[in-house]
Amino acid sequence: MESDATFGPAPxxxxxxxxxxxxxxxxxxxxxxPFGDPSRRETRLRNARRRVGSAAAAVAALVAKxxxxxxxxxxxxxxxxxxxxxGTAFVSVAAYSLFFGWTxxxxxxxxxxxxxxxxxxxxxxxxxxxxxxxxxxxxxxFIAAKSLGDNxxxxxxxxLAGPVLGTLGAAVALAIGExxxxxxxxxxxxxxxxxxxxxxxxxxxxxxxxxxxxxxPWMWFVGLGAxxxxxxxxxxxxxxLIALLTALETWRRWxxxxxxxxEQAAYYRVSPxxxxxxxxxxxxxxxxxxxxxxxxxxLYSAGHSFSHL
Numbered sequence: 001m002e003s004d005a006t007f008g009p010a011p012x013x014x015x016x017x018x019x020x021x022x023x024x025x026x027x028x029x030x031x032x033x034p035f036g037d038p039s040r041r042e043t044r045l046r047n048a049r050r051r052v053g054s055a056a057a058a059v060a061a062l063v064a065k066x067x068x069x070x071x072x073x074x075x076x077x078x079x080x081x082x083x084x085x086x087g088t089a090f091v092s093v094a095a096y097s098l099f100f101g102w103t104x105x106x107x108x109x110x111x112x113x114x115x116x117x118x119x120x121x122x123x124x125x126x127x128x129x130x131x132x133x134x135x136x137x138x139x140x141x142f143i144a145a146k147s148l149g150d151n152x153x154x155x156x157x158x159x160l161a162g163p164v165l166g167t168l169g170a171a172v173a174l175a176i177g178e179x180x181x182x183x184x185x186x187x188x189x190x191x192x193x194x195x196x197x198x199x200x201x202x203x204x205x206x207x208x209x210x211x212x213x214x215x216x217p218w219m220w221f222v223g224l225g226a227x228x229x230x231x232x233x234x235x236x237x238x239x240x241l242i243a244l245l246t247a248l249e250t251w252r253r254w255x256x257x258x259x260x261x262x263e264q265a266a267y268y269r270v271s272p273x274x275x276x277x278x279x280x281x282x283x284x285x286x287x288x289x290x291x292x293x294x295x296x297x298x299l300y301s302a303g304h305s306f307s308h309l
Contacts, residue, residue, distance in 0.1 A: 088135040089113070095137035104188065111169050111192040112141045115199075118165030119143055122158045126150075138238060140195070152214040152268050156278045159210020163285050166196040167292070174296050183298050190296035197289040200282065203227055204249040211282045214270045217257065220250045 089109050096105030116133035123130040123145050131144040148155040170192030177185030200208035203223035212219045224246050231239040257264055270278075 084134060085132040088141075092135040092137045092141075104184070107173070107184075107188040108191065109135065111166065111173070111188070111195070114169035115162045115166030115196065116141045116143055118161040118163070119158055121165070122161035123148070126154050126158065139241075148210065151266070151270075153270055153274045153278070156211045156214035159207040159213075160278070160281055160285070162207050163196040163199055163289075164281070166192065166199075167285060167288060170196065170292060170296075174292060177296070186296045186298050190293055190298070193289045193292040193296060197286065197293070200286055200289070201227065203246040204253060205245065208282070209246075209249075211278055213253075213268070214278050215275055215282065217254070217268065220254065224250050 092109050092112075093102060093105045096108050100108070112135065113133055120130045120133070120143055123143075126149050128145050128147060128149065133141045133143055135141045148158045170189045173185045173192055174189035176182065177189055199206050200211075201223050202208045202212045202219040203226075204210065204213075204220060206223075209220060209223065212223070224243075227239070227243045227246055231243045257268065
């Protein structure tokens with residue numbers, strides 16, 4: 001048998017056989033550089049751009065949703081104000097019901113609402129936006145506004161508008177009580193007259209103090225002394241709180257007046273005619289309210305409760 005095989009030592013392997021051509025810098029791939037291949041580097045850059053673009057789109061979507069939510073809340077604000085008024089009114093009715101019964105408590109809240117709407121109406125006539133009334137059990141109600149007017153005369157008008165409309169509301173209750181022979185409405189009218197008269201105390205932040213801003217600011221100290229004396233004679237946590245608020249507000253306003261700035265001087269500059277008109281309304285309200293209380297007064301028992309009426 002013939003064979004083509006030859007015997008002898010095997011030839012050394014060719015080091016270049018099967019080797020891939022190098023396209024990058026010498027030693028780049030050997031050093032483990034992942035960007036040595038240009039095609040791989042471009043792929044990674046494209047992927048990075050996609051990720052950045054996706055993140056930016058997600059952020060933009062979140063921002064758009066945020067502003068859409070803010071816009072929705074702004075559109076709901078009027079409804080939220082109504083809900084605040086209704087909710088605090090309901091809480092006040094529930095609180096007053098513990099002492100007066102729910103029907104009389106409802107009447108109290110209605111009279112307070114009428115009083116506060118007097119302020120709201122006058123503020124809007126002065127060109128000032130005002131919130132709907134917010135009720136605080138056993139403290140009445142309040143409204144929020146950026147200011148009470150450009151000067152002391154406007155502040156007095158806003159302050160007296162509440163007792164004016166509140167007096168009319170109490171007078172309507174008294175008229176119903178007289179026509180129907182109802183002690184319930186007479187008692188409700190009496191309380192309405194009393195609350196409006198109390199608000200005419202010459203102290204800030206009560207309505208009487210607003211009137212004094214245009215009439216005689218020094219009366220704030222007379223009113224403060226009266227509130228402190230009343231608190232000492234009839235110790236009461238509510239009177240004590242009113243006395244503290246009155247003292248703080250009186251000090252703040254009197255300190256501002258003592259600066260004698262042009263702004264303060266312009267604010268409290270009141271013509272004799274305006275002072276006379278405001279004084280006439282103020283004193284007239286006191287007289288009408290005192291007469292209304294005398295007319296509506298009824299004897300009541302059951303531990304000072306109106307729930308039996």
